[in-house]
Amino acid sequence: MKLALPSRPVIWAVLSVAVLASAGSAVADELQTRAAALFKPIPAQPPGLAKNAVTRTRVALGKDLYFDRRLSQSQEMSCNSCHDVGMGGADLQRTSLGHKWQRGGRNAPTTFNAAFNFVQFWDGRAKDLAEQAGGPMQNPVEMANTPAAAVATLKSIPGYLPKFRAAFPADKDPITFDNITVAIAAFEATLITPDAPFDKYLRGDANALSAEQKNGLRVFIDSGCASCHRGVNVGGDMYAKFGLVRAPDGNIRPDNDKGRLAISKSPADEFVYKVPTLRNINLTAPYFHSGEVRDLRQAVTIMGEAQLGKGLTAAQVDSIVAFLGALTGTHPQITYPVLPPSAANTPTPPYP
Amino acid sequence: MKLALPSRPVIWAVLSVAVLASAGSAVADELQTRAAALFKPIPAQPPGLAKNAVTRTRVALGKDLYFDRRLSQSQEMSCNSCHDVGMGGADLQRTSLGHKWQRGGRNAPTTFNAAFNFVQFWDGRAKDLAEQAGGPMQNPVEMANTPAAAVATLKSIPGYLPKFRAAFPADKDPITFDNITVAIAAFEATLITPDAPFDKYLRGDANALSAEQKNGLRVFIDSGCASCHRGVNVGGDMYAKFGLVRAPDGNIRPDNDKGRLAISKSPADEFVYKVPTLRNINLTAPYFHSGEVRDLRQAVTIMGEAQLGKGLTAAQVDSIVAFLGALTGTHPQITYPVLPPSAANTPTPPYP
Numbered sequence: 001m002k003l004a005l006p007s008r009p010v011i012w013a014v015l016s017v018a019v020l021a022s023a024g025s026a027v028a029d030e031l032q033t034r035a036a037a038l039f040k041p042i043p044a045q046p047p048g049l050a051k052n053a054v055t056r057t058r059v060a061l062g063k064d065l066y067f068d069r070r071l072s073q074s075q076e077m078s079c080n081s082c083h084d085v086g087m088g089g090a091d092l093q094r095t096s097l098g099h100k101w102q103r104g105g106r107n108a109p110t111t112f113n114a115a116f117n118f119v120q121f122w123d124g125r126a127k128d129l130a131e132q133a134g135g136p137m138q139n140p141v142e143m144a145n146t147p148a149a150a151v152a153t154l155k156s157i158p159g160y161l162p163k164f165r166a167a168f169p170a171d172k173d174p175i176t177f178d179n180i181t182v183a184i185a186a187f188e189a190t191l192i193t194p195d196a197p198f199d200k201y202l203r204g205d206a207n208a209l210s211a212e213q214k215n216g217l218r219v220f221i222d223s224g225c226a227s228c229h230r231g232v233n234v235g236g237d238m239y240a241k242f243g244l245v246r247a248p249d250g251n252i253r254p255d256n257d258k259g260r261l262a263i264s265k266s267p268a269d270e271f272v273y274k275v276p277t278l279r280n281i282n283l284t285a286p287y288f289h290s291g292e293v294r295d296l297r298q299a300v301t302i303m304g305e306a307q308l309g310k311g312l313t314a315a316q317v318d319s320i321v322a323f324l325g326a327l328t329g330t331h332p333q334i335t336y337p338v339l340p341p342s343a344a345n346t347p348t349p350p351y352p
Numbered sequence: 353m354k355l356a357l358p359s360r361p362v363i364w365a366v367l368s369v370a371v372l373a374s375a376g377s378a379v380a381d382e383l384q385t386r387a388a389a390l391f392k393p394i395p396a397q398p399p400g401l402a403k404n405a406v407t408r409t410r411v412a413l414g415k416d417l418y419f420d421r422r423l424s425q426s427q428e429m430s431c432n433s434c435h436d437v438g439m440g441g442a443d444l445q446r447t448s449l450g451h452k453w454q455r456g457g458r459n460a461p462t463t464f465n466a467a468f469n470f471v472q473f474w475d476g477r478a479k480d481l482a483e484q485a486g487g488p489m490q491n492p493v494e495m496a497n498t499p500a501a502a503v504a505t506l507k508s509i510p511g512y513l514p515k516f517r518a519a520f521p522a523d524k525d526p527i528t529f530d531n532i533t534v535a536i537a538a539f540e541a542t543l544i545t546p547d548a549p550f551d552k553y554l555r556g557d558a559n560a561l562s563a564e565q566k567n568g569l570r571v572f573i574d575s576g577c578a579s580c581h582r583g584v585n586v587g588g589d590m591y592a593k594f595g596l597v598r599a600p601d602g603n604i605r606p607d608n609d610k611g612r613l614a615i616s617k618s619p620a621d622e623f624v625y626k627v628p629t630l631r632n633i634n635l636t637a638p639y640f641h642s643g644e645v646r647d648l649r650q651a652v653t654i655m656g657e658a659q660l661g662k663g664l665t666a667a668q669v670d671s672i673v674a675f676l677g678a679l680t681g682t683h684p685q686i687t688y689p690v691l692p693p694s695a696a697n698t699p700t701p702p703y704p
Contacts, residue, residue, distance in 0.1 A: 067438050068438075069436070069439075069443075069444065070444065074449065075444045075445070076443070076444075076445065076449050084421070085688050086419050086420075086688050086689050086690055086691045087421075087691050087693075088693070091421075091428070092421065092422065092427045092428075092694065092701060093427070093428065093701060093703075094703050094704075095704075097426065097428050100453050101452050101453040103704050282693060283693045285694065286700075294696065294700060295696050296696075297696075331690040333687060333688075334687065334688040335685060335686065335687055335688070336437050336438050336685075336686040336687070336688055337438050338438055338683040339438045339439050341439075341440070341634060341635045342444065342637065344646065344647050344648075344649075348638075348646060349444060349445060351445075351446050352446075352447075352455050
């Protein structure tokens with residue numbers, strides 16, 4: 001795999017070795033050098049957020065909206081319903097429960113570190129977090145709302161107007177659906193989980209991983225996992241066909257979900273999905289877009305067969321799982337927002 | 353009404369006037385004196401919580417449990433689903449949405465300041481917060497769980513055992529259903545909202561209420577509202593028949609809900625409910641146990657007719673509503689808990 005490295009990781013390798021040297025740590029060993037060529041640590045600060053007052057107010061507004069169930073038709077569900085910030089930014093369901101207890105089509109991806117993904121949704125149909133945020137609000141099996149209804153509801157809540165004005169000072173009429181999604185995206189960009197043991201290792205602390213975890217990292221690289229699960233999110237920066245070498249069982253990769261084919265209409269995109277992040281993977285079972293697998297060992301075994309055509313040994317699987325445990329970072333600390341109250345003219349949820 | 357005051361408020365009056373005097377404020381005027389005889393401010397600290405390490409760990413554990421949806425059969429709903437700490441400790445539904453999108457029988461009462469209520473639930477069937485907390489978990493239209501399943505789930509989550517050990521150090525096997533409810537109750541006792549304008553007024557700041565609010569307070573007392581809505585929670589310390597003088601419309605007081613009659617089997621308890629708190633009433637629409645009324649003016653008007661046999665004038669209703677606005681206190685500041693992750697043997701929610 002080493003010879004096939006693309007150019008960006010090579011640049012990272014050079015930079016990372018330089019960082020390791022300048023940090024005064026011991027000379028990076030061969031495994032650290034290889035890891036630094038493939039992965040990047042989560043930065044301490046959220047990506048793409050200039051530190052100014054408007055940004056802060058936009059993040060604060062986005063937090064309100066992330067928790068505000070009035071963005072759903074039923075006024076029962078919020079972003080946090082399926083992307084619980086106390087549970088790794090995901091839920092516990094194979095596929096999420098939405099409007100009227102309907103099941104969504106795919107397992108809810110975590111919002112944590114989602115800002116580092118190159119596209120959003122399993123099939124990459126949203127180019128960024130803002131475009132993503134507009135989807136579930138309108139999906140009839142999720143929040144089942146309309147942009148017009150969401151805007152009308154927020155406009156009826158007196159406490160929101162000053163918040164939108166502060167967050168979008170150039171806008172004359174700032175409560176718009178676009179601005180709702182931009183604010184949610186600004187908040188979501190703060191949902192990063194730095195300081196996982198693997199981040200410390202990448203920054204030069206050779207002792208941040210146990211011997212078993214280092215062994216797992218080596219297997220992860222040598223077996224080919226890191227060909228797709230790479231970069232800052234250990235995933236999330238490319239597409240791949242699920243079942244590249246062998247088709248997984250039909251319950252794990254249901255035939256009625258064709259992945260990016262439904263978006264691109266290109267036959268080559270059948271069963272192609274965004275490679276998911278493995279960050280905090282210990283927190284976000286069940287796995288795969290079908291959510292059919294709860295056990296991480298089983299998931300790793302399936303990936304070895306489906307993507308690499310390899311029957312990983314039990315010892316190799318154990319090592320990889322130990323390494324994946326080193327990808328659990330620090331949860332963002334979030335103060336629950338006090339939401340502005342409804343007014344007498346705020347639209348009421350349907351009943352019963 | 354003044355002559356009919358029970359003895360406890362008289363004692364409060366004496367104490368309160370003494371407090372006013374000792375605070376060095378101006379001599380309390382007649383309205384402040386009357387108010388001090390009927391109401392008490394929310395204390396700065398939660399009730400009944402000794403400040404020691406065990407209490408702190410119990411509150412912290414209770415916060416985890418309050419937000420942990422794994423206490424429901426579906427692993428989708430938590431206490432916070434119907435008692436949202438960002439929305440006045442209640443939800444926005446007439447009656448709450450529960451397991452499989454079923455509707456509950458009555459409007460969800462706020463958990464805020466619930467520790468000050470003399471009993472819990474609309475019909476008072478739980479003597480305290482711990483007994484209350486066990487109810488929704490087992491209610492088939494709410495969280496639809498069983499005590500055994502809740503305990504088995506928590507026992508499967510490795511991170512919970514040390515938390516329960518710290519919170520219940522005398523228990524050999526601390527993860528029990530009783531301890532779950534005790535911990536939730538300990539957290540809920542911290543959900544108090546001090547420093548409403550009315551609290552400041554009761555403490556001696558005559559300017560904490562506007563002229564309109566003072567007028568409303570006078571109407572509230574003179575009309576008889578304070579005969580039932582009294583004490584620290586402006587309610588929550590006695591039972592009363594809804595429709596004491598005149599029966600409300602059948603949609604507002606549905607015939608199939610007999611109130612405490614179902615608990616006590618005493619015909620005198622037909623349509624008898626705990627008098628609800630009016631604290632933060634601006635945040636907790638819709639109103640009444642049926643949740644049928646969203647407009648606070650309408651709710652006040654109905655109460656005047658049903659309980660007092662009085663057609664309050666529009667001006668009186670406006671004044672009372674202005675006064676009720678002075679009952680909105682400071683939301684508790686809550687850091688969202690990072691919940692201990694499930695393990696491979698944690699029971700899975702039913703699917704689909």
